[in-house]
Amino acid sequence: xxxxxxxxxxxxxxxxxxxxxxxxxxxxxxxxxxxxxxxxxxxxxxxxxxxxxxxxxxxxxxxxxxxxxxxxxxxxxxxxxxxxxxxxxxxxxxxxxxxxxxxxxxxxxxxxxxxxxxxxxxxxxxxxxxxxxxxxxxxxxxxxxxxxxxxxxxxxxxxxxxxxxxxxxxxxxxxxxxxxxxxxxxxxxxxxxxxxxxxxxxxxxxxxxxxxxxxxxxxxxxxxxxxxxxxxxxxxxxxxxxxxxxxxxxxxxxxxxxxxxxxxxxxxxxxxxxxxxxxxxxxxxxxxxxxxxxxxxxxxxxxxxxxxxxxxxxxxxxxxxxxxxxxxxxxxxxxxxxxxxxxxxxxxxxxxxxxxxxxxxxxxxxxxxxxxxxxxxxxxxxxxxxxxxxxxxxxxxxxxxxxxxxxxxxxxxxxxxxxxxxxxxxxxxxxxxxxxxxxxxxxxxxxxxx
Amino acid sequence: xxxxxxxxxxxxxxxxxxxxxxxxxxxxxxxxxxxxxxxxxxxxxxxxxxxxxxxxxxxxxxxxxxxxxxxxxxxxxxxxxxxxxxxxxxxxxxxxxxxxxxxxxxxxxxxxxxxxxxxxxxxxxxxxxxxxxxxxxxxxxxxxxxxxxxxxxxxxxxxxxxxxxxxxxxxxxxxxxxxxxxxxxxxxxxxxxxxxxxxxxxxxxxxxxxxxxxxxxxxxxxxxxxxxxxxxxxxxxxxxxxxxxxxxxxxxxxxxxxxxxxxxxxxxxxxxxxxxxxxxxxxxxxxxxxxxxxxxxxxxxxxxxxxxxxxxxxxxxxxxxxxxxxxxxxxxxxxxxxxxxxxxxxxxxxxxxxxxxxxxxxxxxxxxxxxxxxxxxxxxxxxxxxxxxxxxxxxxxxxxxxxxxxxxxxxxxxxxxxxxxxxxxxxxxxxxxxxxxxxxxxxxxxxxxx
Numbered sequence: 001x002x003x004x005x006x007x008x009x010x011x012x013x014x015x016x017x018x019x020x021x022x023x024x025x026x027x028x029x030x031x032x033x034x035x036x037x038x039x040x041x042x043x044x045x046x047x048x049x050x051x052x053x054x055x056x057x058x059x060x061x062x063x064x065x066x067x068x069x070x071x072x073x074x075x076x077x078x079x080x081x082x083x084x085x086x087x088x089x090x091x092x093x094x095x096x097x098x099x100x101x102x103x104x105x106x107x108x109x110x111x112x113x114x115x116x117x118x119x120x121x122x123x124x125x126x127x128x129x130x131x132x133x134x135x136x137x138x139x140x141x142x143x144x145x146x147x148x149x150x151x152x153x154x155x156x157x158x159x160x161x162x163x164x165x166x167x168x169x170x171x172x173x174x175x176x177x178x179x180x181x182x183x184x185x186x187x188x189x190x191x192x193x194x195x196x197x198x199x200x201x202x203x204x205x206x207x208x209x210x211x212x213x214x215x216x217x218x219x220x221x222x223x224x225x226x227x228x229x230x231x232x233x234x235x236x237x238x239x240x241x242x243x244x245x246x247x248x249x250x251x252x253x254x255x256x257x258x259x260x261x262x263x264x265x266x267x268x269x270x271x272x273x274x275x276x277x278x279x280x281x282x283x284x285x286x287x288x289x290x291x292x293x294x295x296x297x298x299x300x301x302x303x304x305x306x307x308x309x310x311x312x313x314x315x316x317x318x319x320x321x322x323x324x325x326x327x328x329x330x331x332x333x334x335x336x337x338x339x340x341x342x343x344x345x346x347x348x349x350x351x352x353x354x355x356x357x358x359x360x361x362x363x364x365x366x367x368x369x370x371x372x373x374x375x376x377x378x379x380x381x382x383x384x385x386x387x388x389x390x391x392x393x394x395x396x397x398x399x400x401x402x403x404x405x406x407x408x409x410x411x412x413x414x415x416x417x418x419x420x421x422x423x424x425x426x427x428x429x430x431x432x433x434x435x436x437x438x439x440x441x442x443x444x445x446x447x448x449x450x
Numbered sequence: 451x452x453x454x455x456x457x458x459x460x461x462x463x464x465x466x467x468x469x470x471x472x473x474x475x476x477x478x479x480x481x482x483x484x485x486x487x488x489x490x491x492x493x494x495x496x497x498x499x500x501x502x503x504x505x506x507x508x509x510x511x512x513x514x515x516x517x518x519x520x521x522x523x524x525x526x527x528x529x530x531x532x533x534x535x536x537x538x539x540x541x542x543x544x545x546x547x548x549x550x551x552x553x554x555x556x557x558x559x560x561x562x563x564x565x566x567x568x569x570x571x572x573x574x575x576x577x578x579x580x581x582x583x584x585x586x587x588x589x590x591x592x593x594x595x596x597x598x599x600x601x602x603x604x605x606x607x608x609x610x611x612x613x614x615x616x617x618x619x620x621x622x623x624x625x626x627x628x629x630x631x632x633x634x635x636x637x638x639x640x641x642x643x644x645x646x647x648x649x650x651x652x653x654x655x656x657x658x659x660x661x662x663x664x665x666x667x668x669x670x671x672x673x674x675x676x677x678x679x680x681x682x683x684x685x686x687x688x689x690x691x692x693x694x695x696x697x698x699x700x701x702x703x704x705x706x707x708x709x710x711x712x713x714x715x716x717x718x719x720x721x722x723x724x725x726x727x728x729x730x731x732x733x734x735x736x737x738x739x740x741x742x743x744x745x746x747x748x749x750x751x752x753x754x755x756x757x758x759x760x761x762x763x764x765x766x767x768x769x770x771x772x773x774x775x776x777x778x779x780x781x782x783x784x785x786x787x788x789x790x791x792x793x794x795x796x797x798x799x800x801x802x803x804x805x806x807x808x809x810x811x812x813x814x815x816x817x818x819x820x821x822x823x824x825x826x827x828x829x830x831x832x833x834x835x836x837x838x839x840x841x842x843x844x845x846x847x848x849x850x851x852x853x854x855x856x857x858x859x860x861x862x863x864x865x866x867x868x869x870x871x872x873x874x875x876x877x878x879x880x881x882x883x884x885x886x887x888x889x890x891x892x893x894x895x896x897x898x899x900x
Contacts, residue, residue: 075454418559
């Protein structure tokens with residue numbers, strides 16, 4: 001009998017998050033206040049985020065305890081299985097061993113609840129009653145809706161309009177858990193109204209939805225805060241439960257990955273799977289390749305610049321040191337999945353700059369083909385975002401076949417595509433095209449940065 | 451630390467299905483040939499079903515081996531977790547312990563793959579290249595699409611039109627796994643055309659969709675067979691992996707259920723969770739209540755008659771001894787979930803007749819309320835079908851509170867509702883009504899039986 005899933009018991013679930021900042025040879029640059037260009041203080045951030053989350057944002061401690069209240073909710077679906085992709089190996093006829101971490105098993109269908117739950121918890125602990133946030137493809141919005149109601153917090157989600165219209169089930173999911181979901185740009189905020197004035201048919205962007213959500217939070221400092229599903233240090237921190245479990249599970253499988261792969265939007269699932277393995281490179285002298293995979297249509301890691309930029313369109317957030325395409329970059333809305341964000345988080349950007357991680361971009365017709373292959377081989381229909389990681393795993397497996405190398409590949413299945421079947425319909429119907437921005441388009445977008 | 455999920459290893463997965471016929475004090479009556487009214491022979495059934503499935507249909511062996519090829523695919527998601535519903539207990543403030551078996555973790559999102567996989571396998575082994583089937587809410591169609599492609603079998607699914615239109619994602623799921631999905635009634639079959647002639651706006655029924663699928667299968671005996679997702683003995687047999695796992699898991703939790711609850715459409719998930727516990731009643735003198743829950747809108751167990759009836763509308767199937775509302779019974783299409791089937795399988799019907807199991811009916815506004823409560827308490831959005839089981843678990847838990855009794859309740863979460871969020875939208879928008887057929891309506895429907 002060949003073991004398919006390597007499962008941990010609830011007692012084996014990590015009780016601490018891993019903070020890679022402690023082990024980075026070059027620490028990430030600080031976020032800057034947009035007006036003063038001085039490092040932002042915790043006090044300045046406290047109008048936007050819960051205090052304990054800000055502490056984690058700035059922390060240099062290697063390990064941070066996961067509160068028991070958070071662990072209790074994690075146990076609804078965690079530990080998540082590590083799966084040997086025998087079916088995919090067979091279909092690719094590869095000597096490579098392929099493993100994936102299955103984060104699609106959470107109630108919201110993705111890795112996002114790993115950070116939604118602690119974010120809701122720390123806000124609740126501070127007495128916050130309302131959370132605002134944004135969502136792109138809807139995975140994050142669903143996750144925070146799920147998490148918020150566990151702690152009796154009202155959640156309002158601004159959802160990028162193109163996704164809001166393509167994915168009615170995402171909104172219904174949020175509603176079922178009791179959250180409110182609003183198409184962005186909306187007329188509820190000054191940022192939304194300004195965008196609609198410029199272009200009444202604006203299909204929205206993650207950066208714009210962030211502006212709307214932040215704007216609403218700062219207007220009610222007494223009981224409202226904003227929260228974010230990716231990019232920031234504390235978000236990446238929470239996701240390290242993924243990789244910490246996977247490290248133990250790979251050991252149980254008596255295997256060590258040569259390459260660890262995660263798709264890349266703002267960096268949270270990539271960091272989640274990657275950082276605990278990267279720790280082995282930084283502290284144990286291992287040489288595991290850690291690869292971030294972004295869509296060719298939004299190539300900040302492979303074609304952007306490393307510089308300070310805003311996290312949102314309107315310029316409400318601090319300036320973050322990031323690989324960016326410029327916060328005005330409007331990703332093509334023909335793209336099937338999330339990952340439509342102009343920048344990368346500070347930690348990931350620093351790691352990439354220092355050559356400690358790799359980045360690749362893949363066009364969506366290739367990722368969706370890999371997704372359909374995976375659905376047939378392994379049974380699970382992957383989220384369009386996750387198909388980016390699968391596509392590079394397939395590339396690596398085919399290279400191993402060419403080279404006759406018995407490589408071990410690990411990727412993160414960040415979510416399932418059950419609510420994203422619209423993207424599969426587009427793909428299977430031959431209606432998906434690849435969009436790759438021209439050099440001139442990227443140059444212009446970056447030039448607009450001061 | 452309170453353990454939330456009781457998980458088994460892959461090595462602890464059952465390697466045999468449990469056939470309750472071996473332990474039944476009164477064996478089920480045989481199916482009859484509609485023309486001769488003589489018991490159907492295996493030969494007569496072989497134009498419709500794969501031979502090994504027919505052998506299982508008639509088997510009286512207590513245990514039947516699960517082929518390794520089937521176990522291998524089961525391991526994609528099995529063993530499924532048994533979960534302690536601490537959140538629900540807290541919300542209901544009940545002294546009862548509530549457990550649920552989580553069958554929503556399969557790639558298709560329900561228990562249906564438990565039988566889809568062996569059905570596809572035995573057909574494949576016999577050289578069959580095409581399978582036809584029907585689906586109501588879409589859970590079964592998705593499952594057989596998932597299973598068929600593992601063995602290179604083409605699958606054509608006739609989907610009840612009302613669901614086809616309400617649930618486009620179900621069709622897309624089948625398409626992604628490579629299956630064809632057709633709205634029933636269709637113009638592809640004589641049964642479909644006849645129904646459309648009677649009523650061009652006919653919203654379909656499971657019985658009618660069965661007629662269409664059987665009709666197409668028998669026209670190509672050389673390489674096509676039909677398959678069914680519920681009702682028949684072999685289908686119920688395959689589902690007993692659920693209850694067999696749950697028996698071991700309850701022992702590991704050091705608990706024994708006072709009541710075991712499953713929702714009821716054709717009987718497969720109910721049998722799956724119930725029969726292995728019923729075995730304890732039949733062979734070990736235990737007194738566990740085993741409760742089938744049907745919708746008030748389609749109350750064959752609680753208000754139907756025990757008699758021979760067809761499994762389909764057109765009268766293609768053998769006559770089955772069943773609790774039935776009459777095969778012409780047209781369930782209200784305002785109902786949110788599946789479970790819209792006029793009859794119950796032979797085994798379940800005999801067990802009910804002999805007082806060995808119980809049946810209850812619940813109106814859908816009560817079940818959907820229980821579903822929303824469960825989604826908030828336990829995080830998982832349940833399938834509308836599964837909310838019927840949850841509703842009775844809630845009734846039992848509230849009764850325990852009234853009585854101050856420390857009862858143990860187990861129910862089967864047969865699937866998740868991620869693709870059925872339409873039903874939640876209807877419910878949350880206040881647009882779901884209860885429909886309870888009148889005595890006269892049921893009498894007329896039964897009278898039409900010869």
